[in-house]
Amino acid sequence: MLVQYRDHGYLPIWALWGKETYCMIGNHAIPVIVDAYFKKIQNVDWNLAYEAIVKSSTVSHQNSAFNVLDKYHYLPENIESQSVSITLETAFNDWCSTNGKSLESRI
Numbered sequence: 003m004l005v006q007y008r009d010h011g012y013l014p015i016w017a018l019w020g021k022e023t024y025c026m027i028g029n030h031a032i033p034v035i036v037d038a039y040f041k042k043i044q045n046v047d048w049n050l051a052y053e054a055i056v057k058s059s060t061v062s063h064q065n066s067a068f069n070v071l072d073k074y075h076y077l078p079e080n081i082e083s084q085s086v087s088i089t090l091e092t093a094f095n096d097w098c099s100t101n102g103k104s105l106e107s108r109i
Contacts, residue, residue, distance in 0.1 A: 003031045004047065007054035012063050024065035027084055028091025029058050036102040052102065059099050067092070 006014045006022075013031035016023045035051050062068045067082050071092070077085035 003035065004050050004054060007050070007058070011057065012061060013054050013058040015065065022064075024063070027065075027088045029095055032058060032095045032102075033098040036098045039102065055099050055102055059095060 003013055006012075006017065010022065013029055013035070014022065015029050015031070016026045032055050035055060038046065039048060039051070060068065067077055067088050070077055070082050074081075077089050079085045082088060
């Protein structure tokens with residue numbers, strides 16, 4: 003996951019055959035990394051991992067709704083389809099990122 007971040011600037015969303023498909027509405031790499039941190043998985047560059055979490059949670063990409071969230075502070079259904087599901091996924095990723103904040107303080 004961190005190799006993809008280094009190569010593309012964000013964590014993988016749903017890569018198939020070496021190409022990102024962007025077909026998921028959330029980024030499930032974020033909770034996986036935070037979970038690995040709390041399980042004390044060894045040989046991980048946690049500085050890079052935290053950077054990847056922050057950028058993947060804030061920098062827009064092809065399938066992100068960050069620009070709409072920044073403008074309206076919510077996802078209007080008439081602008082973004084699956085607005086409730088995307089909001090839930092984003093909230094969960096943000097919750098994981100916030101819990102991962104302790105990761106940053108321990109690095």
